[in-house]
Amino acid sequence: MGTAEQPQRVTMTRAARRVLEAAERLFYERGIHAVGVDLIAAEAGVTKKTLYDRFGSKERIVVEYLAGRDERWRAFLAQYLDAAHATPRARVLAVFDASRAWSARFGAKGCSMVNAHAEISDPSHPAFPVIGGQKEWMLALFTGLARxxxxxxxxxxxxxxxxxxxxxxxAHGLSVFPDPVAHARDEAAALLDAVTAGA
Incomplete structure (x- = not known):
């Protein structure tokens, strides 16, 4: 689903994997602009030369961070969709169930794509299509389920x-009120019931 092309990915060596794991944690916890390559290299236990040899630039690390997180989210969501009852209503609600579980385990600071977009607004940035592509994919998913x-x-x-x-x-990332994903699920269920009742 969605029309955005997936970015070309970096081949992961052991050192590259350490760099990416450090970058993923730091970017999500502190923000992309707040984290420099010196810190990533130090946290990964590699030299800056190794970092640049593997990725070429900080921008490429950001692409890998976001593309990898999106890839893991899609696989995580697929398990919920596969386990959902065959009804379209159950599959829609399964998306909210997956997001609630993901947010509890991996998303204390909210959606990594939304957070990244707050820092990356330049369409020429190589990570920009990853961010937009993920949201286009989600819209296509919801529209397909709605169909x-x-x-x-x-x-x-x-x-x-x-x-x-x-x-x-x-709302989850901002801690505006408790369990907003569960609240959104309840609203989605009520909406779907109203739609099917009026059909």
Missing amino acids: DIAPDDAERLGRTLMLLHEGALV
């Missing part, structure tokens, strides 16, 4: 579900 529920209104329903989902992720 099985309301074929004549799939775009509007898909966008509404996306807004509930993304708003919940932002």
